[in-house]
Amino acid sequence: MNILNLFVAIPLAMLFALWISRNTKQIRTVMVTGSTLLLSLSVYLTIDFIAQRNAGVTAAQLYTDSWSWYPALNICYSIGVDGISVAMILLSSIIVFTGTFASWNIKPHTKDFFLWYVLLSLGVYGFFITTDMFAMFMFYETALIPMYLLIGVWGSGKKEYSAMKLTLMLMGGSAFLLMGILGIYYGSGATTMNIHEIAALSNIPTEMQYIFFPLTFIGFGVLGALFPFHTWSPDGHASAPTSVSMLHAGVLMKLGGYGCFRIAMYLLPQAANDLAWIFIILTTISVVYGALSAISQTDLKYINAYSSVSHCGLVLFALLMMTRTSCTGAILQMLSHGLMTALFFALIGMIYGRTHTRDIRQMQGLMKIMPFLSVGYVIAGLANLGLPGFSGFIAEMTIFVGSFMVDDTFHRTVTIIACTSIVITAVYILRVVGKILYGEPCNEEHKRLTDATWDERFTVICLIICVAGLGIAPMWVSDLINNGVGDIITILRP
Amino acid sequence: MNYFEFFSMIPEISLLAVFVVIFIFDLVATGRYRRIFHALVCLLMLGHIYVCIESGDKEVTLFGGMYYSNSMIAFVKAMLVFGSSLVVLQAHRWLRSTHALAKQGEFYVLLLSTLIGMFFMLSARHFLLFFIGMELASLPLACLVAFDKYRHHSAEAGIKYVLTSMFASAIMLYGISFLYGTIGTLYFEDMAQGLSGTTMQIFALVMFFAGLGFKISLVPFHLWTADSYQGAPTVVTAYLSVISKGAAVFTLFVILTKVFAPMTAQWQMMIYAVTVASITIANLFAIKQNNMKRFMAFSSISQAGYIMLAVISGTAQGMSAMVFYILVYIMANMAVFGIIETLQHNVEGGELTREHCNGLYKTNPQLTLLMTLALFSLGGIPPFAGFFSKFFVFMSAFDAGFLVLVFIALINTVISLYYYLLIVKAMYITPNDNPIAKVKCDMYTRISLCACLLGIVLLGICSFVYIGIDNFAF
Numbered sequence: 018m019n020i021l022n023l024f025v026a027i028p029l030a031m032l033f034a035l036w037i038s039r040n041t042k043q044i045r046t047v048m049v050t051g052s053t054l055l056l057s058l059s060v061y062l063t064i065d066f067i068a069q070r071n072a073g074v075t076a077a078q079l080y081t082d083s084w085s086w087y088p089a090l091n092i093c094y095s096i097g098v099d100g101i102s103v104a105m106i107l108l109s110s111i112i113v114f115t116g117t118f119a120s121w122n123i124k125p126h127t128k129d130f131f132l133w134y135v136l137l138s139l140g141v142y143g144f145f146i147t148t149d150m151f152a153m154f155m156f157y158e159t160a161l162i163p164m165y166l167l168i169g170v171w172g173s174g175k176k177e178y179s180a181m182k183l184t185l186m187l188m189g190g191s192a193f194l195l196m197g198i199l200g201i202y203y204g205s206g207a208t209t210m211n212i213h214e215i216a217a218l219s220n221i222p223t224e225m226q227y228i229f230f231p232l233t234f235i236g237f238g239v240l241g242a243l244f245p246f247h248t249w250s251p252d253g254h255a256s257a258p259t260s261v262s263m264l265h266a267g268v269l270m271k272l273g274g275y276g277c278f279r280i281a282m283y284l285l286p287q288a289a290n291d292l293a294w295i296f297i298i299l300t301t302i303s304v305v306y307g308a309l310s311a312i313s314q315t316d317l318k319y320i321n322a323y324s325s326v327s328h329c330g331l332v333l334f335a336l337l338m339m340t341r342t343s344c345t346g347a348i349l350q351m352l353s354h355g356l357m358t359a360l361f362f363a364l365i366g367m368i369y370g371r372t373h374t375r376d377i378r379q380m381q382g383l384m385k386i387m388p389f390l391s392v393g394y395v396i397a398g399l400a401n402l403g404l405p406g407f408s409g410f411i412a413e414m415t416i417f418v419g420s421f422m423v424d425d426t427f428h429r430t431v432t433i434i435a436c437t438s439i440v441i442t443a444v445y446i447l448r449v450v451g452k453i454l455y456g457e458p459c460n461e462e463h464k465r466l467t468d469a470t471w472d473e474r475f476t477v478i479c480l481i482i483c484v485a486g487l488g489i490a491p492m493w494v495s496d497l498i499n500n501g502v503g504d505i506i507t508i509l510r511p
Numbered sequence: 512m513n514y515f516e517f518f519s520m521i522p523e524i525s526l527l528a529v530f531v532v533i534f535i536f537d538l539v540a541t542g543r544y545r546r547i548f549h550a551l552v553c554l555l556m557l558g559h560i561y562v563c564i565e566s567g568d569k570e571v572t573l574f575g576g577m578y579y580s581n582s583m584i585a586f587v588k589a590m591l592v593f594g595s596s597l598v599v600l601q602a603h604r605w606l607r608s609t610h611a612l613a614k615q616g617e618f619y620v621l622l623l624s625t626l627i628g629m630f631f632m633l634s635a636r637h638f639l640l641f642f643i644g645m646e647l648a649s650l651p652l653a654c655l656v657a658f659d660k661y662r663h664h665s666a667e668a669g670i671k672y673v674l675t676s677m678f679a680s681a682i683m684l685y686g687i688s689f690l691y692g693t694i695g696t697l698y699f700e701d702m703a704q705g706l707s708g709t710t711m712q713i714f715a716l717v718m719f720f721a722g723l724g725f726k727i728s729l730v731p732f733h734l735w736t737a738d739s740y741q742g743a744p745t746v747v748t749a750y751l752s753v754i755s756k757g758a759a760v761f762t763l764f765v766i767l768t769k770v771f772a773p774m775t776a777q778w779q780m781m782i783y784a785v786t787v788a789s790i791t792i793a794n795l796f797a798i799k800q801n802n803m804k805r806f807m808a809f810s811s812i813s814q815a816g817y818i819m820l821a822v823i824s825g826t827a828q829g830m831s832a833m834v835f836y837i838l839v840y841i842m843a844n845m846a847v848f849g850i851i852e853t854l855q856h857n858v859e860g861g862e863l864t865r866e867h868c869n870g871l872y873k874t875n876p877q878l879t880l881l882m883t884l885a886l887f888s889l890g891g892i893p894p895f896a897g898f899f900s901k902f903f904v905f906m907s908a909f910d911a912g913f914l915v916l917v918f919i920a921l922i923n924t925v926i927s928l929y930y931y932l933l934i935v936k937a938m939y940i941t942p943n944d945n946p947i948a949k950v951k952c953d954m955y956t957r958i959s960l961c962a963c964l965l966g967i968v969l970l971g972i973c974s975f976v977y978i979g980i981d982n983f984a985f
Contacts, residue, residue: 086974087974087977087978088978089828089831089977089978089981090828090903090906129876151902155893155894155898156893158892158893158898159892159893159894162887162892165932165935166935166939169936169939169940170939170940176940177936177940177941180936180940181929181932181936184928184932185925185928185929188924188925188928189922189925192918192921192922192924192925193921195902195905195921196914196917196918196921199905199906199909199917200909200914203909203910
């Protein structure tokens with residue numbers, strides 16, 4: 018029995034249990050049990066993985082297994098993880114776990130909400146554990162489609178528009194992606210869809226790489242909020258219910274970065290080297306433009322959504338720099354951004370649930386009314402702008418140091434440009450914190466509001482612990498992902 | 512001539528036996544026996560699936576090579592019978608209605624005779640047998656389309672169908688006569704050797720393709736589709752959109768690869784254009800449709816375009832992908848039509864539109880979920896079967912080198928997803944104060960919908976069906 022299969026089996030069992038559960042209590046029991054199991058499983062996986070690495074196991078993939086699925090088409094269900102996937106699985110488990118509590122009182126149709134929610138997480142886990150391109154693509158799309166209903170039915174604001182825009186743009190991305198995957202498969206002439214075996218062959222003709230690298234990269238890049246394909250992200254995040262925003266910004270957008278690294282760059286290294294400059298320019302725009310847009314927003318969720326565009330742009334930016342340090346930084350940034358944004362969206366959701374507005378002009382002095390949430394918000398903000406001691410600092414530091422190591426003018430110039438985002442981030446974070454948290458409450462009705470309930474406190478505290486933990490002790494993550502990043506970098510920079 | 516050769520055509524002969532039993536039963540049965548009529552038909556048809564599959568064990572060539580059957584053809588026949596039994600299962604409620612009740616027997620008999628026609632189409636290795644089969648499949652269908660003859664729309668649809676159908680047959684026959692003129696034979700095997708791609712033969716190919724293109728309702732031969740689909744009784748629409756189409760696509764594939772093999776470059780170019788047009792135009796038209804049956808008509812045109820991606824490859828892999836696609840398509844489309852059939856009885860005027868679906872989720876959560884899954888499957892969303900079938904179809908076209916075509920088709924999946932999601936949106940999101948009241952399905956419909964649900968969810972994930980299809984001889 019391969020432990021990785023549990024990451025698909027448990028959500029499946031949860032789907033079934035949710036299907037037959039009859040009341041809210043049973044639904045909550047299923048969700049809490051399931052997500053706790055998943056969390057403990059991923060913690061166990063992480064510890065075991067590090068232990069194996071320390072014991073000197075150097076294989077690229079651990080826990081590998083493969084079952085023939087469609088033998089005539091060389092499609093297998095093959096699984097296996099390296100450090101990067103383990104880190105992503107851990108991140109997903111934390112977000113799914115806290116997201117469950119963040120949607121504790123979701124209404125109406127509680128059962129259906131969680132059914133789609135679990136289907137989404139099933140897709141996410143499946144994507145990270147599989148190493149077969151077909152299976153990866155299948156799970157990738159499985160994770161995308163529940164977003165439509167989750168936003169459309171349980172969202173707020175102009176939810177129908179946002180849900181449709183998000184789904185169609187992401188599906189458009191996966192149309193590109195499918196083209197890329199087929200190109201890789203037939204281009205390599207491989208008799209397998211396993212990415213590691215294709216990478217080992219490394220015989221895709223260069224001219225084919227030039228066609229399929231942009232397709233694959235853009236396909237994943239749409240989900241990673243690559244400029245100019247990021248426009249689904251602000252609307253989608255703003256309209257989604259809290260836990261869905263958390264899961265989406267926290268985990269789903271990481272699928273994009275992970276896929277770019279794992280499939281686009283890993284399998285098409287030649288084109289990745291030659292065409293990187295185009296995408297470096299685009300991601301630099303993402304980074305700076307996202308941050309600048311965040312300044313001019315007045316809706317809390319929009320601010321955070323644009324901030325996500327900026328930070329996810331930084332992930333792709335770092336990956337494209339293709340140095341060991343910058344890629345390590347990119348993975349760290351994925352983890353750190355996932356946790357921070359989840360925390361941010363959770364807090365925004367909680368504040369919105371009380372004040373019924375997300376407009377920063379209509380809120381003031383919340384610190385006096387709901388001190389717990391406000392302090393949480395300040396912490397999330399500081400983590401976001403990269404205060405040392407929190408995860409954001411480590412990640413951005415590593416990224417910029419790593420990027421600056423590439424010694425030519427172009428790479429150094431864009432690195433310097435991208436660095437300005439740190440300052441801009443500080444502007445919009447501090448502005449919002451100052452505006453809504455401090456001062457005297459301006460709205461009489463707000464004075465009657467209450468502070469966080471137990472489930473909300475639990476969510477916030479869990480996430481803060483993770484953010485701070487990652488910031489204070491980042492070394493174990495480096496241990497975890499070192500081999501994984503190393504393997505890919507060796508192929509990219511022979 | 513050895514008359515015992517007739518008995519080797521097991522699927523046809525046994526279907527004929529079913530036909531005769533039903534015919535006689537209809538004549539003699541009265542009173543309480545009539546009540547079991549429907550159940551009897553369903554059982555006979557389900558039993559016939561088994562006969563078809565059993566007959567696939569051995570290869571059969573009869574009448575000097577006019578008739579041919581192997582495991583793949585037997586499987587496709589079984590698949591068509593299966594699809595038809597889904598149609599019959601869903602027809603129960605409609606056949607109980609006052610003006611259809613007296614004609615219950617006719618419905619079965621007409622349906623089965625079209626099915627026999629399709630069997631001959633599939634097994635034909637000679638153009639005359641093929642043509643007879645196709646006519647046998649078309650004419651009774653026109654009667655079925657006009658079955659509700661007191662409904663104005665139905666009669667109109669029937670006449671539209673029969674006129675265009677005859678027109679298409681005439682053009683096709685003209686094309687076949689050209690072929691005969693240039694080669695001097697109508698046997699598929701001999702024709703392949705005689706073809707060389709002269710102008711006359713290309714002309715004949717186009718004529719021939721127009722005839723089948725009509726049955727598959729590809730653009731530009733699709734103009735009858737929307738009206739006929741809307742006017743025909745819903746079960747007949749379902750039959751038209753899956754069974755009739757499936758048989759025609761399979762035959763087209765066989766004839767293009769067996770007969771027109773020397774002219775591959777020519778027919779690939781032709782299908783290329785038709786595929787792009789079918790997918791794109793049908794998708795754009797589908798967005799604007801409000802009537803659900805018209806909507807499904809355009810959706811089925813675009814689905815036919817996707818099936819053409821497998822046909823254009825002309826490989827064994829394409830064949831497997833196509834048969835699998837048809838099977839999955841039968842499941843998903845029958846689910847949608849089953850739901851339309853169920854709902855439209857509760858709608859004033861009997862025409863289900865998208866607005867009627869608004870807020871359906873509140874009253875009929877189960878039907879809504881099934882409809883959503885079926886639409887997702889049609890749109891190619893994993894983990895439902897439609898994703899797998901689409902992926903395989905794309906793979907086969909990509910393998911044959913049609914990269915740009917695959918890309919166009921992929922972009923079109925996004926458009927198709929948009930209009931499928933419009934229905935999902937109507938059902939789940941759009942608020943409505945008085946949605947269609949809670950509907951209770953009859954037992955037969957429920958069985959067929961459950962079968963569809965199982966197919967949609969399991970056909971992709973459980974790979975043995977595809978593996979089985981792939982192992983069949985082609």
